[in-house]
Amino acid sequence: MVERVRRVREDQAAGPDTAELMRRVARGDEAAFEQIYDLLIGPVYGAVRRIVRDPAQSEEVAQEVMVELWRTAARYSPERGSVLTFAMTLAHRRAVDRVRSAQAAADREDHVGRREASRPFDEVAEQVTARFEQEQVRRCLQTLTELQRESVVLAYYGGRTYKEVGELLETPLGTIKTRLRDGLIRLRDCLGVVG
Template identity: 50%
Template structure:
C-alpha cells in the first residue's frame, strides 16, 4: 500500500467490533514497513474516520481528515511513546487534532466572509463592543486551556469538542470510566479557577 495515496471509501464505524491492539503494526510501520501500515490502516480506519466525521460533520471533509491523519501517523510513527498512552489513543489524538484544525480553518474562512460583509455596512457601537468582548473571552479560554495537563486537555477535547460521552472517552483513551471522568472534572475545575468563573 502506498501511504501517500488518498484513502477513499473509508468504512463506517457503526457496528465495528473493538479494535485489537495496533501496537505491533504501529511499531513495524515506524520502521518503514508499508505492509504493516496497510494492515494498521485496515484495522483502525473505521475508528479514525468515525472520529473525524463526528468532529467535522461532513463526509467529504472527514475523508480528507482521515487521509491527513494517516499520513501523519505514517510520518511520525517512530515518535509514539507507549508510556504515554495506548497506540489507538495516540492515533485518535492525531485525528482529533487534524479534525479540529479543519473545523477552525472553515470557521476562519467564514469569519473572513462575515468580516468582509460587516466592513461594507455601518457598524453600530454596541455590536463593536460585543465583538471585542467575544474576542477577549476567546483569548481567555485559549489561555486557560494552555494551563491544563496534556491528559486533562486530551480528555476535555474529546468530551467537549468531539462531543463524546464519558464512557466513549474512556474507551478511546483506553482508560477506566472513573479515570476519564476524573480527568474531565479536574480539567473543568482548573479551567474555572484559571478563568475566575464565579469569583
C-alpha cells in the same frame, strides 16, 4: 461508537500486536502500515465525522490523519497508550483544526462583507473619476500623429479589426499594425501605464 471500538480492540487482540506494527511502520514497513490502516481508518473516520460533520471533509481529514500516523509512527510510545489512542488523538486534533480553520475563514468573509456593505457607494466620485479618465485619454490621443490617431480610433473606439481598418484607410495591413503598435505605445506612455 462503543461497539466499533470494541470490535477494533477484539481485532487487535486476535491479529498482530498493534504496538509491534507501529514499530515496523516507524521503520518504513508499508505492509505493516496497510494493516494499521485497515484497523484504524473506521474509528478515525467516525471520530472526525462527529467533529467535522461534512462527509467529504471528514474523509479528507481522516486521510490526513492516516498520513500523519505514517509520518509520526516513530513518536508512538506504547507506555503512553494504545495505537488506537494515539490515532484518535491525532484525529481529534486534526478535526478541531479543520473546524477552527473553516470558522475563521467564514468569520473573515463575514467581516469583509459587512465592511463592504457599510461603505456607501459614491456615485458622484465614480462619475468624476470616469470623466477624468476620459479627458486624459482624449488629451493623450492628441499627442498621436494623425495617422496613428485615425487607426487607433477606428480599431479601438470603432470596434473594427485591423484588416477592416486597413481596407477603410486603403493601407496595407502591416502598416496598420505598425501605426497601431506605435500609437498604443505613445498612449501608454502618456497615460503613465506601467508595463
